[in-house]
Amino acid sequence: DAKTTQPPSMDCAEGRAANLPCNHSTISGNEYVYWYRQIHSQGPQYIIHGLKNNETNEMASLIITEDRKSSTLILPHATLRDTAVYYCIVSRSNDYKLSFGAGTTVTVRA
Amino acid sequence: DARVTQTPRHKVTEMGQEVTMRCQPILGHNTVFWYRQTMMQGLELLAYFRNRAPLDDSGMPKDRFSAEMPDATLATLKIQPSEPRDSAVYFCASGLSITDTQYFGPGTRLTVL
Numbered sequence: 001d002a003k004t005t006q007p008p009s010m011d012c013a014e015g016r017a018a019n020l021p022c023n024h025s026t027i028s029g030n031e032y033v034y035w036y037r038q039i040h041s042q043g044p045q046y047i048i049h050g051l052k053n054n055e056t057n058e059m060a061s062l063i064i065t066e067d068r069k070s071s072t073l074i075l076p077h078a079t080l081r082d083t084a085v086y087y088c089i090v091s092r093s094n095d096y097k098l099s100f101g102a103g104t105t106v107t108v109r110a
Numbered sequence: 111d112a113r114v115t116q117t118p119r120h121k122v123t124e125m126g127q128e129v130t131m132r133c134q135p136i137l138g139h140n141t142v143f144w145y146r147q148t149m150m151q152g153l154e155l156l157a158y159f160r161n162r163a164p165l166d167d168s169g170m171p172k173d174r175f176s177a178e179m180p181d182a183t184l185a186t187l188k189i190q191p192s193e194p195r196d197s198a199v200y201f202c203a204s205g206l207s208i209t210d211t212q213y214f215g216p217g218t219r220l221t222v223l
Binding site for chain 1: 114141143152153155158166201203205208209211212213214215216217
């Protein structure tokens with residue numbers, strides 16, 4: 001599976017959009033980009049995933065560059081409850097193995 | 111709101127004791143995963159079941175760990191004998207299929223003294 005690179009941490013002001021970058025320059029054509037987050041003392045939570053088109057759901061938007069070598073997770077209006085570790089994972093659609101790296105620790109401040 | 115449940119939430123035991131962790135997957139999900147999370151190693155996949163059959167347990171120490179699904183509503187992870195290095199948070203996750211989103215439980219925090 002392709003490896004991902006994320007910044008170790010970032011701060012965000014409450015109510016503002018949080019833009020979380022992820023580099024996956026070795027991604028293959030059949031690999032999806034998944035985002036999970038883990039709030040302290042809880043299990044990881046699925047956020048969104050995509051192949052090459054931008055995706056949006058009730059939690060977030062996922063923007064994937066045309067060359068698919070990087071992506072950005074957007075939390076449109078961050079709240080204090082969005083403080084968590086966010087994991088960007090690249091995986092084939094038929095591969096159950098999710099490789100969780102170190103992720104980005106996002107702190108939303110009032 | 112369907113959720114994966116895990117019991118116990120916390121377990122403190124002494125080295126050498128047997129530990130059994132239980133997981134109830136979301137009703138209708140036929141895939142179950144066991145993960146372990148430590149500060150040093152992060153989240154690691156231990157085992158994977160589909161339709162109650164173990165398909166991949168390559169991430170699990172074979173000599174002391176065992177995973178089973180006695181029925182569709184219960185998955186168990188057993189450690190015998192436990193060691194201090196097994197101290198971690200153990201997560202169970204379930205999904206509708208191999209390609210489905212994985213839904214994680216709240217975890218079992220295990221401390222082996």
